[in-house]
Amino acid sequence: MTISLADVHRIAHLARIEIDAGQAEEVRTKLDAIFGMINELAAVDTQGVAPMAHAQDVTLPLRDDNVTEADRRALYQRTAPAVEAGLYLVPKVIE
Amino acid sequence: MIGAPIAELGAALRAKRLSSVELTQRLLDRIARLNPVLNAFISVDPDRALADAKAADAAIAAGAAGPLTGIPVAHKDILATAAMRTTCGSRMLANYTSPYDAHVVEGLARAGTVLVGKTNMDEFAMGSSSETSHFGPVKNPWNLKYVPGGSSGGSAAAVAARLVPAGTGTDTGGSIRQPAALSGICGLKPTYGICSRYGLVAFASSLDQAGPFAQTAEDIALLLNAMAGHDARDSTSLDRPTEDYTRVLRRDGGARPLAGVTIGLPREYFGAGIDPDVARAIDAALAEFRALGARTVEITLPNARLSVPVYYVIAPAEASSNLSRFDGVRYGHRAAKYDDLTDMYGKSRAEGFGAEVKRRILVGTYVLSHGYYDAYYLKAQQVRHLIADDFRHAYRTCDVIVGPTAPTAAFPIGAKTDDPVQMYLNDIFTVAANLVGAPALSIPCGFDRNGLPIGLQIQGDYFAEAKMLDVAHRFQQATDWHGKRPALAEDID
Numbered sequence: 001m002t003i004s005l006a007d008v009h010r011i012a013h014l015a016r017i018e019i020d021a022g023q024a025e026e027v028r029t030k031l032d033a034i035f036g037m038i039n040e041l042a043a044v045d046t047q048g049v050a051p052m053a054h055a056q057d058v059t060l061p062l063r064d065d066n067v068t069e070a071d072r073r074a075l076y077q078r079t080a081p082a083v084e085a086g087l088y089l090v091p092k093v094i095e
Numbered sequence: 096m097i098g099a100p101i102a103e104l105g106a107a108l109r110a111k112r113l114s115s116v117e118l119t120q121r122l123l124d125r126i127a128r129l130n131p132v133l134n135a136f137i138s139v140d141p142d143r144a145l146a147d148a149k150a151a152d153a154a155i156a157a158g159a160a161g162p163l164t165g166i167p168v169a170h171k172d173i174l175a176t177a178a179m180r181t182t183c184g185s186r187m188l189a190n191y192t193s194p195y196d197a198h199v200v201e202g203l204a205r206a207g208t209v210l211v212g213k214t215n216m217d218e219f220a221m222g223s224s225s226e227t228s229h230f231g232p233v234k235n236p237w238n239l240k241y242v243p244g245g246s247s248g249g250s251a252a253a254v255a256a257r258l259v260p261a262g263t264g265t266d267t268g269g270s271i272r273q274p275a276a277l278s279g280i281c282g283l284k285p286t287y288g289i290c291s292r293y294g295l296v297a298f299a300s301s302l303d304q305a306g307p308f309a310q311t312a313e314d315i316a317l318l319l320n321a322m323a324g325h326d327a328r329d330s331t332s333l334d335r336p337t338e339d340y341t342r343v344l345r346r347d348g349g350a351r352p353l354a355g356v357t358i359g360l361p362r363e364y365f366g367a368g369i370d371p372d373v374a375r376a377i378d379a380a381l382a383e384f385r386a387l388g389a390r391t392v393e394i395t396l397p398n399a400r401l402s403v404p405v406y407y408v409i410a411p412a413e414a415s416s417n418l419s420r421f422d423g424v425r426y427g428h429r430a431a432k433y434d435d436l437t438d439m440y441g442k443s444r445a446e447g448f449g450a451e452v453k454r455r456i457l458v459g460t461y462v463l464s465h466g467y468y469d470a471y472y473l474k475a476q477q478v479r480h481l482i483a484d485d486f487r488h489a490y491r492t493c494d495v496i497v498g499p500t501a502p503t504a505a506f507p508i509g510a511k512t513d514d515p516v517q518m519y520l521n522d523i524f525t526v527a528a529n530l531v532g533a534p535a536l537s538i539p540c541g542f543d544r545n546g547l548p549i550g551l552q553i554q555g556d557y558f559a560e561a562k563m564l565d566v567a568h569r570f571q572q573a574t575d576w577h578g579k580r581p582a583l584a585e586d587i588d
Contacts, residue, residue, distance in 0.1 A: 017445050046481070049478075051477050
């Protein structure tokens with residue numbers, strides 16, 4: 001299996017990373033080499049093996065459904081590129 | 096004195112033979128002189144460091160000093176600090192200051208350490224050479240034409256050059272141990288869940304773990320005591336009794352302190368692909384371990400060779416999800432010009448991320464995309480299970496596993512930047528511990544023909560840190576590899 005230029009553009013769009021036509025071929029070549037290494041996994045017999053998602057076999061803890069955090073909106077929004085009246089500003093999405 | 100390990104510096108501070116202000120000032124002077132050459136730090140705040148040092152001296156005067164009071168420390172720039180910016184080595188976060196401190200930053204502050212600065216790193220911890228930083232590559236203190244390893248290369252270079260006695264790093268696939276090896280110091284990746292990930296900017300959440308850098312195993316134990324501990328803010332932080340990681344180090348072991356310890360030697364770690372100088376240094380270290388009373392047995396980790404491909408599915412998959420938060424809305428870089436929201440995301444991320452980070456996001460997006468999930472992500476998680484089973488089986492016959500940390504000593508800057516797969520293969524011996532979630536430590540054990548340091552990796556089963564540190568400590572009591580300094584650190588007293 002090889003990565004095509006169409007694949008590069010499809011995943012770049014899914015990942016929301018703009019790639020111009022000039023870079024696409026170099027990205028494709030490097031991804032192709034990486035998948036060449038990854039594809040070694042295809043030959044491994046994993047019939048009946050449970051997937052391992054996490055190092056420790058622990059159940060996630062539950063806490064009481066109480067508000068524990070103070071309102072720190074102003075502090076957190078201090079780092080945002082564009083904020084007004086406590087809201088994050090983005091380009092208009094609804095006409 | 097200022098180039099001494101933490102244990103010695105701490106004793107001098109508590110005996111008032113040295114003040115923290117004096118120690119900190121002298122190290123700040125060294126940083127001012129050498130950082131332009133090494134590029135180990137992204138941010139240094141002398142005023143803040145001296146304020147911390149003053150507070151430490153007051154605590155010492157009041158008789159309230161602990162083992163780390165007044166010890167200067169540098170944090171990897173992926174650990175959030177409210178006092179100075181946290182860039183992750185990326186243009187994306189070049190001007191980002193966190194509203195809070197990471198758990199391990201809090202822990203070391205509570206222990207009385209002096210925060211000197213934030214260290215350079217591969218962008219978002221994605222790399223094995225500390226060359227992908229937006230702030231330029233870090234240089235190896237042993238030879239400025241070589242890489243210090245990565246991704247926590249700034250912390251490793253800073254400790255190796257004796258700019259600070261202690262540093263922190265994060266290890267997702269070897270990012271503490273491999274730079275420790277290539278820079279000639281000690282570095283530990285603890286068991287997954289020992290150090291809270293709160294405030295550690297996420298790369299691959301099921302693999303990331305913070306840990307310490309220092310000159311000696313004893314110092315590593317002192318630092319881990321302050322960094323470990325349960326934290327309800329990280330749902331994967333383990334709630335278990337507090338351990339004193341120095342407890343076994345103080346035991347009088349006699350002439351054969353490692354009697355009763357069985358060291359497993361994986362057949363797969365000693366084959367082709369290992370630099371002959373590395374193989375020779377590891378063999379010499381094994382002879383030393385045997386002289387100290389340890390027994391060695393051959394073991395096998397048949398699936399360990401698959402660690403790198405498994406890692407390069409799982410880590411990018413998790414990264415593609417974690418890094419989706421950098422969209423130019425809540426924090427980080429936003430492009431100056433764009434047409435609409437989608438265009439703003441695409442341009443902000445294209446400009447904010449470097450080539451390697453983009454590459455890994457694309458790999459992760461691909462393996463998680465419709466129709467490919469079973470073939471890649473699920474498959475990788477199944478093989479991850481096989482690798483974990485190999486280790487479980489191995490620990491039935493041995494206490495620790497020893498081998499090289501990396502197949503070679505440091506490589507020249509630029510040697511592998513055009514070939515990601517060659518760069519990834521540098522992680523061959525380190526990634527398995529992350530996939531399994533078990534602890535692993537690198538300590539110096541010799542030099543190659545170019546005078547560059549070689550690292551020895553000690554891996555252990557879950558929660559075996561104290562035992563691993565004891566094995567390393569006994570080795571360091573009998574040898575002096577950990578005491579060797581690069582030429583640029585030989586001038587300090």
